[in-house]
Amino acid sequence: MVQVHKAEEIIQAEVRDFGTESVPFEQALGRVLAEELKADRDMPPYNRVAMDGIAFRYEALEQGIKTFKIKATQAAGDRPVEIESAEECIEIMTGAALPASADTVVRYEDLEIQDGKATVLTDEVSKGQNIHAQGKDKKQDEAVALANQVVTPALIGVAAAVGASQLQVKMLPRVVVISTGDELVKIEETPLPYQIRRSNSYTIKAALETYGVQADLLHIPDDIATMKRQLNNCLQQYDVLILSGGISMGKFDYVPQVLEELEVIKLFHKVKQRPGKPFWFGKHAQGALAFALPGNPVSTFMCFHRYFLPWLEASLGAGPKRKAYAVLTKDLTFNPPLQYFLQVNLSQNEQGQMLATPQEGNGSGDFANLVEADAFLELPAEQTNFKQGEVYQVWPFKQLV
Numbered sequence: 568m569v570q571v572h573k574a575e576e577i578i579q580a581e582v583r584d585f586g587t588e589s590v591p592f593e594q595a596l597g598r599v600l601a602e603e604l605k606a607d608r609d610m611p612p613y614n615r616v617a618m619d620g621i622a623f624r625y626e627a628l629e630q631g632i633k634t635f636k637i638k639a640t641q642a643a644g645d646r647p648v649e650i651e652s653a654e655e656c657i658e659i660m661t662g663a664a665l666p667a668s669a670d671t672v673v674r675y676e677d678l679e680i681q682d683g684k685a686t687v688l689t690d691e692v693s694k695g696q697n698i699h700a701q702g703k704d705k706k707q708d709e710a711v712a713l714a715n716q717v718v719t720p721a722l723i724g725v726a727a728a729v730g731a732s733q734l735q736v737k738m739l740p741r742v743v744v745i746s747t748g749d750e751l752v753k754i755e756e757t758p759l760p761y762q763i764r765r766s767n768s769y770t771i772k773a774a775l776e777t778y779g780v781q782a783d784l785l786h787i788p789d790d791i792a793t794m795k796r797q798l799n800n801c802l803q804q805y806d807v808l809i810l811s812g813g814i815s816m817g818k819f820d821y822v823p824q825v826l827e828e829l830e831v832i833k834l835f836h837k838v839k840q841r842p843g844k845p846f847w848f849g850k851h852a853q854g855a856l857a858f859a860l861p862g863n864p865v866s867t868f869m870c871f872h873r874y875f876l877p878w879l880e881a882s883l884g885a886g887p888k889r890k891a892y893a894v895l896t897k898d899l900t901f902n903p904p905l906q907y908f909l910q911v912n913l914s915q916n917e918q919g920q921m922l923a924t925p926q927e928g929n930g931s932g933d934f935a936n937l938v939e940a941d942a943f944l945e946l947p948a949e950q951t952n953f954k955q956g957e958v959y960q961v962w963p964f965k966q967l968v
């Protein structure tokens with residue numbers, strides 16, 4: 568049995584590099600960028616008009632000119648229309664490229680327009696106002712996104728702006744999520760009174776999709792020969808096997824035995840934690856990793872977030888997971904010498920602190936309450952009494968505000 572930090576260390580020592588691939592930028596959401604993205608030209612690419620109104624030369628105001636002859640109207644996307652003299656202006660729209668002969672824009676709200684002439688009504692005009700200067704956001708060839716950044720909707724927009732229709736991203740591991748257990752039936756079936764529907768694999772598959780990982784699902788019955796054959800296939804075909812169930816003390820918990828018979832080297836079995844104590848982790852001679860998670864749904868869920876996701880993020884080069892902390896809002900006691908992962912609800916107080924309020928759980932087998940919870944609060948094994956106001960690391964599994 569290993570401590571939580573040791574289990575984490577062993578898993579992190581098995582971080583892999585799956586290489587890079589090019590994908591259409593629209594399909595890159597959630598992937599990890601493997602290249603620096605550069606501005607193909609200045610951003611903005613021209614002096615961009617920021618208000619609908621007129622453009623003219625500021626020197627006109629200095630000469631006492633307040634009324635301008637409207638030479639033309641220029642929409643966004645039009646080639647710039649130049650003015651010939653300080654008495655002229657162009658009616659110009661937001662997003663248009665400022666003509667080189669003008670340097671100042673006054674918005675319609677500060678104008679009176681009559682008989683083809685525009686009069687400036689305000690004295691508060693400064694040179695260069697209402698213009699976004701060319702290259703102010705980014706210069707041509709400057710980086711707009713860095714390698715190892717996660718592709719977000721904002722990044723996809725920037726990629727579009729610089730014409731990067733393909734993005735080089737980190738390749739994802741091939742993952743199979745395996746359920747075991749003869750009590751489990753397909754979700755579309757009506758279970759017999761002593762059976763249940765499979766759920767763990769769907770939770771994990773859904774969580775993986777956030778990272779762009781499209782995992783395959785497989786169910787293996789509690790039969791050694793079948794399990795051996797199927798797991799052997801999986802070890803050849805996948806980079807990662809995430810299993811749930813079949814790893815504890817039960818007569819039909821065959822997973823560790825079968826994995827070891829298939830030359831998956833056990834790197835640890837059992838972690839000093841609750842839930843999730845029976846967690847088994849190993850690696851195959853040819854490289855595949857087996858995360859054999861305990862079958863109780865809360866245990867599966869916790870181990871997946873606490874161990875698998877940090878491994879995935881490190882393998883994709885997204886850097887170590889940013890740590891989050893929260894303040895415990897109630898006293899509690901936990902006697903066993905195990906790291907306790909407490910289900911909590913997260914909120915923020917007016918001081919901007921993240922608060923963790925324990926959620927009444929019912930052990931790791933009852934998981935309907937996970938829908939309400941936001942995170943696991945990690946309470947150290949060497950401590951028994953935990954006091955309101957103390958701060959602990961938290962593992963959120965829901966999108967925070």
Ligand SMILES: Nc1nc2c(c(=O)[nH]1)N[C@H]1C(S)=C(S)[C@@H](COP(=O)(O)OP(=O)(O)OC[C@H]3O[C@@H](n4cnc5c(N)ncnc54)[C@H](O)[C@@H]3O)O[C@H]1N2
Nearest residue numbers: 746748765766767768812813814815816820861862863866
């Ligand atoms: N004698 C002992 N018994 C148990 C111990 C122990 O230390 N000594 N540990 C307990 C703990 S803690 C856990 S956690 C479980 C882990 O059991 P397994 O990993 O062997 O999982 P199973 O026995 O196959 O199933 C446990 C439980 O989870 C349900 N399950 C399994 N897979 C799914 C799934 N895909 N979807 C939904 N539910 C699933 C299964 O029906 C069982 O109820 O062992 C304790 N026992």
Ligand code: MOO
Nearest residue numbers: 842843844866931
């Ligand atoms: O690890 Mo078990 O999850 O305590 O039920």
Ligand SMILES: [Mg+2]
Nearest residue numbers: 813815817820
């Ligand atoms: Mg069992």
